Amino acid sequence: MTEFTVIGAGPTGLTAAVELARRGGDVRxxxxxxxxxxxxxxxxxxxQSIALLTPCGAGPAIEAEAVRFEGLTMHKGAEPILHLPLNFDDDSSIFGLPQDRTEAHLIAALKRYGVEVEYMRPLTxxxxxxxxxxxxxxxxxxxKTRYLIGADGVHSRVRATAGIHYVGRSLPGHWSIADVIAPDWPHRDRFCGFLLxxxxxxxxxxxxxxxxRVVSSLPDALAALPVPLExxxxIRESSFTIEVKRAEVFQKGSVFLAGDAAHAHSPVGGRGMNHGIADACDLAERLIEGTQKDYDAARRPxxxxxxxxxxxxxxxxxxxGAAKSILLATIAAIHRSPAAQRAIVHQVLAG
Structure with a gap:
């Protein structure tokens, strides 16, 4: 019988398995x-995620490959209206890397601990x-397993079988997404947002x-851009709906939830994967140390x-309407204040 079993080999599940294995756990x-x-x-x-993944070796590998964002620029239509600096202190950095590459580094770390992902195994x-x-x-x-970790996404079989409700709502409408190769795009290390x-x-x-990555609340992400991107x-185009939901509890007996299986929200701020990684590291440490009864109380808030x-x-x-006018006035005020710019960056990247 295996001590720990993880369902789902996305960033959250891979992190949980890596951290359990690194700490000497018997894991599949x-x-x-x-x-x-x-x-x-x-x-x-x-x-913060890179630091959490440094002990297993994945963190430095991710940092070495990732794009380090040098700033964030907001536009009203095609007009730049706000430039936010990054990298001015330890809490003002963010990196860009395709999720499949993040997963590849975690899989490599997992293999170093003698564990392989067992694919084509849908939990029924x-x-x-x-x-x-x-x-x-x-x-x-x-x-057979002693502990089960559900890191199997918003449609989690682990969560559903445990009878844990996923409370919240799906936002109306579909968002569009496009992953592209665009050598002529001028903002190679800058996040660009457009208010339309x-x-x-x-x-x-x-x-x-x-x-x-191009994302829009309109049906065609590339067509939505008010500036040329050729x-x-x-690589791919698709659509998605935004889920704003949370599991009623993150643990039930020896069954635990982490990442999207436990909570989902909009991609604003890029928190989703990073929260899943933090869930996984916290849970792995608690399971090894025997303090897992406090996991739900720690992570749900x-x-x-x-x-x-x-x-x-x-x-x-x-x-x-009026709310957008207030937003634009606020952006103009932030644009004039370096202190406010740094405060906004900290707020966006917190957590």
Whole structure:
């Protein structure tokens, strides 16, 4: 019987498995995909996450490959209206790296501890017994574990089987996304945001050399941009809805939730993957040290705070009418105040 089993091999699940293995835990990790993902959902990674991943060796590798953002520029339409500096202290940095590359570094770290991701293993059911949990992956494939960690996303099978409700709402409308190769885009290390008419927004985020993520609240991310971006190659285009939800509890007996399985919110501020990494590190330490009963009380308030902050920021950026006039006036005031600019950067990147 395995001591710890992780379901889901995204950044959260991989971090949990790596940290458990690094601390001497007996761990297995399963994923329903047929192999590592070549796609990228999350982009931004904070120095705090890099620090958390440094003991296992993934942190320095991520930092070495990632794009370090030199600033953030907000536009009203095509006109720049606010430049925010970055890297002015230890709490004002953020890096861009495709999620699949972050995962690759975590998989490499996991292999160094002798653990391989077991792909093509979709969890179909599990049964909690007195002293263990029996897992069913279909096709007569079963396993036993002492502790189960659900890092299997917003549609978590672990959460649903545990009977833990996912409380909140799906925001109306679909957002669009495009990952592109664009050698001529001039802002190679700068995050660019665009306030568009009628409360719509678009952003361009550097991910790697000549590779950018474009996201918009409009149906076509590339067409939404009010400035020219000519892609040499479109890696992928898709759409998504924003979930603003939280699990009622993050643990139930020997079953635990982390990352998107526990909480989901808008991508404003780039907190999602970073909160999942922090969940995983916190949980792994508690499981090894035997203090896991305090995991829910420690992490759930932080998820509530992230949801509140990101929703407040999203609503502000998507404001219309008088509220948008106030937003633009506030941006103008911030533009004139270096102290205010630094304070805003700290607020956006906090947590």
């Amino acid at each position: 990790i399963f994923d329903q995909k047929d192999g590592p993902s070549g796609l990228s959902r999350a982009v931004g990674i904070t120095p 059911n599990y049964h909690v017994k007195a002293d263990h949990i029996e897992l069913d992956f279909g096709q007569h494939i079963r396993a 008419p009628h409360g719509q927004i678009a952003v361009v985020v550097p991910m790697a050399s000549d590779r950018y 892609p040499e190659k479109v 932080l998820a509530d705070e992230a949801i509140e902050v990101t929703e407040r920021a999203r609503k502000m950026l998507q404001s219309t």
